[in-house]
Amino acid sequence: MKQKLSCLLIDDDRDDQEIFKLALHDVNEDVFCQTADDGIKGLHMxxxxxxxxPSYIFLDLNMPRMTGKDCLSAIKSNPLLASIPVVIYSTSSDPKDIQDTKDLGAADYVVKQYSIASLKEILRRYFN
Incomplete structure (x- = not known):
C-alpha cells in the first residue's frame, strides 16, 4: 500500500497558509497538510x-521568533528529521537566500506565487 502523502507548512502568514492549502487541495485532495505559525511551533510538532x-516540509524564511534558516538548520541537524525534504517557500528571490538555504540542506526553493494557478503548477511537482 502506498504511504499517504503529507506536508507541514511553516509560515507565519495565515493568508499564505490558506492559499497554500486551497491550491494543494485542488492538486491532490488526499494530501494531509498541517500548518505551524513559526519555526519554534513547527519544530515542536x-x-x-x-x-x-511529513513527506515534505515547506518553510518560509522571514518569520518572528525563529527565522526559516535557523529552523532549517535545526531540522537538518536532527537525525530523526534530517531526511525529510525541506522546500523553502518565501517571497525572497535573493540569490544569496537561495544559495544559503541550499548550503543548509534545502531540497528546493520556491518563490511564493501571486496566482493560485502558478502555485498549483509548482505543487504538482511534489504531490501529483
Whole structure:
C-alpha cells in the first residue's frame, strides 16, 4: 500500500497558509497538510508527534521568533528529521537566500506565487 502523502507548512502568514492549502487541495485532495505559525511551533510538532512525519516540509524564511534558516538548520541537524525534504517557500528571490538555504540542506526553493494557478503548477511537482 502506498504511504499517504503529507506536508507541514511553516509560515507565519495565515493568508499564505490558506492559499497554500486551497491550491494543494485542488492538486491532490488526499494530501494531509498541517500548518505551524513559526519555526519554534513547527519544530515542536515535528519533535513531539511521532505519528506525523511529513513527506515534505515547506518553510518560509522571514518569520518572528525563529527565522526559516535557523529552523532549517535545526531540522537538518536532527537525525530523526534530517531526511525529510525541506522546500523553502518565501517571497525572497535573493540569490544569496537561495544559495544559503541550499548550503543548509534545502531540497528546493520556491518563490511564493501571486496566482493560485502558478502555485498549483509548482505543487504538482511534489504531490501529483
Amino acid at each position: 515535528l519533535q513531539t508527534d511521532a505519528s506525523f512525519t
